[in-house]
Amino acid sequence: MSGVIGIYSNSSVSTKLFFGLNSLQHRGQEACGMVVSDGENLNRERGEGLVIDVFNENMIKKLSGNIGIGHVRYSGAAGSHDYNTEPLMGFAKGNEFALAYDGALVNHQILRTRLEEEGVMFQTSIDTEVILYLIARYYKGNIVDAVKQTMKVIRGSYSAVLLMKNKLIAFRGPSAIRPLTIGESEDSIIVCSENAPSEIIGIEKIRNVLPGEIIEIDEAGIKSYFSDEAKRPRHCIFEYVYFAREDATLDKVNAYNYRRRCGEYLSIEAPCDVDLVVPVPDSGIPSAIGYAQEAGIPFATGLVKNRYMGRTFIKPTQEEREMAVKLKLNPLRHVIEGKRIVLIDDSIVRGTTSQNLIKRMREAGAKEVHMRITSPPVCYPCYYGIDTPSRKNLIAANMSVEEIRERIDADTLAFISPEAAQRATLIREDRFCKACFNGDYPVDPIVI
Known part of the structure; x- marks a missing residue:
């Protein structure tokens, strides 16, 4: 990318x-x-x-x-x-x-x-x-x-x-x-x-x-x-999940509205009895707004973002990504202390970011920390530009949803369904590459 x-x-x-x-x-x-x-x-x-x-x-x-x-x-x-x-x-x-x-x-x-x-x-x-x-x-x-x-x-x-x-x-x-x-x-x-x-x-x-x-x-x-x-x-659906700017309208799909609709659908598919809906900034914000509005639960800024930090997923090494998360996002104790919260994020790729965030939210006093992900599990590597070259690096390729929940220490965990992720594009025909979710590669990665 x-x-x-x-x-x-x-x-x-x-x-x-x-x-x-x-x-x-x-x-x-x-x-x-x-x-x-x-x-x-x-x-x-x-x-x-x-x-x-x-x-x-x-x-x-x-x-x-x-x-x-x-x-x-x-x-x-x-x-x-x-x-x-x-x-x-x-x-x-x-x-x-x-x-x-x-x-x-x-x-x-x-x-x-x-x-x-x-x-x-x-x-x-x-x-x-x-x-x-x-x-x-x-x-x-x-x-x-x-x-x-x-x-x-x-x-x-x-x-x-x-x-x-x-x-x-x-x-x-x-x-x-x-x-x-x-x-x-x-x-x-x-x-x-x-x-x-x-x-x-x-x-x-x-x-x-x-x-x-x-x-x-x-x-x-x-x-x-x-x-x-x-x-x-076969447009890359991960553009709308994470990479594209919120104001990007690519091939008739607006990234902000796509993410908001995913939050709405996820709220229906995986409701959660909590006090606050908290986004993981920035790409999780539109989805958290959609989830909160659909569920009728207050939306709150529970993580303060360091605006001088870049995007953690596209750091070149895992060590840099983990350090960048600590520098980039800090829990807001006065908002989340004593509260049951649901964290809304766009994806779980390696799992280390989610595990780190949930640990720090609990240390800041959160009573319960639930996690909702507005993309299906990333189970397959991308050969078209996203740095996930091996399934061994993808937590969803090696663990069930329940095992991931235990690893990241969330009270509950749910991913949006592939059907809802497709429906959120508002395009009936399947014109998207979703190989990272389903392994259906539009261009065969094995070329002889």
């Missing part, structure tokens, strides 16, 4: 890229970067850390030009290293290319090995570089054809923006697992992972990039093409 953005404008884009990347910061906190074309050359600035810390005013001013792309990185299994910081750049056939990408290729290692056997030497450990090499290899003067050829070879999830000196290319995988939107105004065209950057910049005409769609943007305007690999969309 990462965030990408690309802007083609009549004026300088570096400041717009900066604000856009800030609004995508929740999708990746390990590193960030921008590449801008001045019409002749591509200029890059990047670094490890948050957007606000990496980029200063002088760096932004140096990136002069009216076309650019940007990236925020969630390191995942590849590790947090400076050489993996995107956008990546390359030179081929007299052209400069820059690529920023969100997703994961299931045949990354096969493609990488084949390229290495042909003498290619890689500078990073990420699959983004494989995609960049393939595009450069297939490029013979028509960049759209090169992207089409690349999409025939790569398998998995991907949404990407590609920069050349005089044009911007965006393309989305045929299963549309990872999100991508495009917005247009009189003077700017923006492609980005979520709609927030477009809205912040002031663009109102926004749509989703379609499955298998390739968009070419240059001085002639916007052209749309489709790869030969287009399939039925």
Whole structure:
């Protein structure tokens, strides 16, 4: 999981890229970067850390030009290293290319090995570089054809923006697992992972990039093409559960309303006789509001969030995640002491966060601590970008609900049903990837 953005404008884009990347910061906190074309050359600035810390005013001013792309990185299994910081750049056939990408290729290692056997030497450990090499290899003067050829070879999830000196290319995988939107105004065209950057910049005409769609943007305007690999969309449902911002509307589903409806349905499926409904901030707040309103139980802020901490799930190591939880969330004793509470959270992946929170809520005086989860149990690894590479790391893959309850020391524990999680999308047809819940992978992770 990462965030990408690309802007083609009549004026300088570096400041717009900066604000856009800030609004995508929740999708990746390990590193960030921008590449801008001045019409002749591509200029890059990047670094490890948050957007606000990496980029200063002088760096932004140096990136002069009216076309650019940007990236925020969630390191995942590849590790947090400076050489993996995107956008990546390359030179081929007299052209400069820059690529920023969100997703994961299931045949990354096969493609990488084949390229290495042909003498290619890689500078990073990420699959983004494989995609960049393939595009450069297939490029013979028509960049759209090169992207089409690349999409025939790569398998998995991907949404990407590609920069050349005089044009911007965006393309989305045929299963549309990872999100991508495009917005247009009189003077700017923006492609980005979520709609927030477009809205912040002031663009109102926004749509989703379609499955298998390739968009070419240059001085002639916007052209749309489709790869030969287009399939039925299978949007990642975990985007709505956790990753997307609350104001994100991706493929006709609004993240805030989805989470609120999940809370309502969970209240009906798993009622709880308590004094207070307490959310685990931030993604648990809409669900807790829905649960409280449906149940008629007071909603309360029982956990104080440190606003200067990032998202704990996307910390690269388990030790960092556990420490980040302690720094990020602190029980509010004067609210919960002596009360029976139900904690509402979006998911239980490894179980350590929930166990830590419940322990601290009891230490702060909570009389009872019940737990309600607004996603089904995560039982299967994700091969499309979320850092759950093995079932041994997933508590629900190895324990029953009752065993999980005992492990995290909750008085009761319940997960939303898969049927209710689907119903909350308000889309009848099953157009979502729910492989982390049911093991039904839209792109076979075993590629021969």
